[in-house]
Amino acid sequence: xxxxxxxxxxxxxxxxxxxxxxxxxxxxxxxxxxxxxxxxxxxxxxxxxxxxxxxxxxxxxxxxxxxxxxxxxxxxxxxxxxxxxxxxxxxxxxxxxxxxxxxxxxxxxxxxxxxxxxxxxxxxxxxxxxxxxxxxxxxxxxxxxxxxxxxxxxxxxxxxxxxxxxxxxxxxxxxxxxxxxxxxxxxxxxxxxxxxxxxxxxxxxxxxxxxxxxxxxxxxxxxxxxxxxxxxxxxxxxxxxxxxxxxxxxxxxxxxxxxxxxxxxxxxxxxxxxxxxxxxxxxxxxxxxxxxxxxxxxxxxxxxxxxxxxxxxxxxxxxxxxxxxxxxxxxxxxxxxxxxxxxxxxxxxxxxxxxxxxxxxxxxxxxxxxxxxxxxxxxxxxxxxxxxxxxxxxxxxxxx
Numbered sequence: 001x002x003x004x005x006x007x008x009x010x011x012x013x014x015x016x017x018x019x020x021x022x023x024x025x026x027x028x029x030x031x032x033x034x035x036x037x038x039x040x041x042x043x044x045x046x047x048x049x050x051x052x053x054x055x056x057x058x059x060x061x062x063x064x065x066x067x068x069x070x071x072x073x074x075x076x077x078x079x080x081x082x083x084x085x086x087x088x089x090x091x092x093x094x095x096x097x098x099x100x101x102x103x104x105x106x107x108x109x110x111x112x113x114x115x116x117x118x119x120x121x122x123x124x125x126x127x128x129x130x131x132x133x134x135x136x137x138x139x140x141x142x143x144x145x146x147x148x149x150x151x152x153x154x155x156x157x158x159x160x161x162x163x164x165x166x167x168x169x170x171x172x173x174x175x176x177x178x179x180x181x182x183x184x185x186x187x188x189x190x191x192x193x194x195x196x197x198x199x200x201x202x203x204x205x206x207x208x209x210x211x212x213x214x215x216x217x218x219x220x221x222x223x224x225x226x227x228x229x230x231x232x233x234x235x236x237x238x239x240x241x242x243x244x245x246x247x248x249x250x251x252x253x254x255x256x257x258x259x260x261x262x263x264x265x266x267x268x269x270x271x272x273x274x275x276x277x278x279x280x281x282x283x284x285x286x287x288x289x290x291x292x293x294x295x296x297x298x299x300x301x302x303x304x305x306x307x308x309x310x311x312x313x314x315x316x317x318x319x320x321x322x323x324x325x326x327x328x329x330x331x332x333x334x335x336x337x338x339x340x341x342x343x344x345x346x347x348x349x350x351x352x353x354x355x356x357x358x359x360x361x362x363x364x365x366x367x368x369x370x371x372x373x374x375x376x377x378x379x380x381x382x383x384x385x386x387x388x389x390x391x392x393x394x395x396x397x398x399x400x
Contacts, residue, residue, distance in 0.1 A: 001028045004111040004138065005104035006055070007096060007126060008032035009179075010047025012162070013115035013141050016151045018054040019158045020140045021113060033059045033103045035096040037067040038182025038240070054160065061099045064182065068239035071095055072183055074327060075313070076286050077227040077334050079306045082314040083262045085272065086279040088184025093122055094318045097129035104135055111136035118142035121265050125316030132319070148189075176203055182243050184276040195261055195271045206251045206275040210348050213254035217346035219353075220249065222285045224341070227334030229282055243278045250277025254348040265315050281350045285341035288352040293336050293359045305329055 004027040008014045014032075021027045032051035036044060044060065051058040071091040074080075080087040097114075104112045112135045116123035123142060130137050140146075146154070155162075177189035185206055191197045201209055223231040230236055232245050250256055256277035261269050290299065309326045312318060339357025343350050 002026060002111075003029040003031065003107060003109045004113055005031045005033055005100060005107060005109045007100045007112075007114045008034050008047060008051055008055070008058075009115070010034065010043065010050050011115075011177075012148070012151055012155065013117075015050055015054060015160050015162075016146070016155050016158075017113060017115045017140045018051075019154075019160075020144070021138065024140065024144070025111075025138060027111065029056045031055060031057050031059065031103065031107055031109065033061065033100045035061045035063050035099045037092045037095065038064050038243075039180055043180070050160070050162075059103050061103075063095060063099060064240050065238075067092060067095055067181070067183075068243065072243065073228050073239065074330070075183075076229065076282055077330050077337075078309040078326075079283055079287055079290075080310050080313060081283065081306075082310045084260050085258060085262055085274065085314075086184060086256075086276045086283065087310060087313050088181060088274065088276060088279065089179050089186055090121065090125065090314050090316070091183065092181050093125035094129050094316055097126045101129060101133055101135075105133065109135060111138050113138040113140065115139075115141050118145070119264075119266070119268060120270075121314065121316065124265055128316045128319060182240065182247070183279055184274055187273040187275075188271070192271060192273060199259065199273055203273060204257065204275060206247060206277060207257050208252055208254045210254050213347050214252065215347075217344045218249065218253060220281070220343045220345055220350075222282070222341045222343065223339070224286065224289055225338050227286065227331075227337040229285075243282075246278035246281050248277075250281050250345060250350065251275070253345040253350075255345060255350050256280040257348070281343065281345070284350050284352060285343060286337075289339050289341050289355055289357060290333075290337055292339065292355050292362060293357055294333060295361065298333055302330070302333055 004021050004025070006014060006017055006021065018030050018032065021030050032055040034044065034047045034051070048058055048060060075087055075091055080091070082090070100112060112130050112133065114123070114126040114130070116126060116139055118139075118141075123139060127137065175190040176187050176192060179186045187199075187203045192199060192203070221233050222229055229242055232242060237245060256275055256279065258272075258274040258276070261271050264270050290302075294302065305326050309323070309330065312320055312323050312326070317323065336359040338359060339355060341352055342354035344353050
């Protein structure tokens, strides 16, 4: 018996994959695996309902805590961002792929499959992990090149329904392609593919518009320990609860919308829209507390490391040995990143208004009101810019 394990989201692409794996690829048994990284409960219920009708068996893996501790917390430490995009989907894909691989090996499958197309980044993120096994890799959407309209017709022909468990219309009725986990929500497709098209408010679910956001600002106090957020307004919370709390608070104030054109790994420029309130708040606060604590040399070098870290994540290369090395450096810098950041949230902006830490490198000697011998700096000042002055003097550039 030929057995295949499918990374299953419950949407159109992966649902169509199930009959395709039987009819086009000749597999006798299809196991659908959904990995919970903080998707809405209704979406998970819909995925299970659909998979139980379409596939031979369904596996749901709860990876929320793992996603927070092994993906999101390292991302915060690394200020993870690619071309202005707060990494979210990119962080989740390798984790999902790894759990799918574990199910495939446990079930003795012959092959492993995903529903990614040949145009996006996700194919690379799944493939990089899937190819660590000897299992056959199948990507029906990429290999068959089906358009979305062709997929819809195929789904209708095979009685695949997208009526949600809650009774509302599902993926088939949506104009947009949406991917959501607890850290970020991405929206793309349809008219949004036109970079000049202004997105209607209906595409947003997590964030209020600037017009609807409260006029009154809200103050927020975040406490970090070794680079990781541990409390909001003095209340300690586990990672999942903390992120959900900040998504609700930030979303209410319209914080965390990104509308951008990004460079995909393959070279395509793609218009993407994201919502990420908690991520926006936490990254703003984390960068700020680092400025208070880390030395100038640490900050300069870490900026390069953070960029390299983010590019590896975006490309799905978290299994590259360099990624482990970058994490080792980042973790070392975070040993002192402990303290409190105060923010003011208002009308789409999360602005840091104060910070404090027992490891702060800030000294009161910089104050105008502290009397200190200042002439010791004169010698340094004399040689500051010395070579530049020589170049600009008559004949200076050619002097020996």
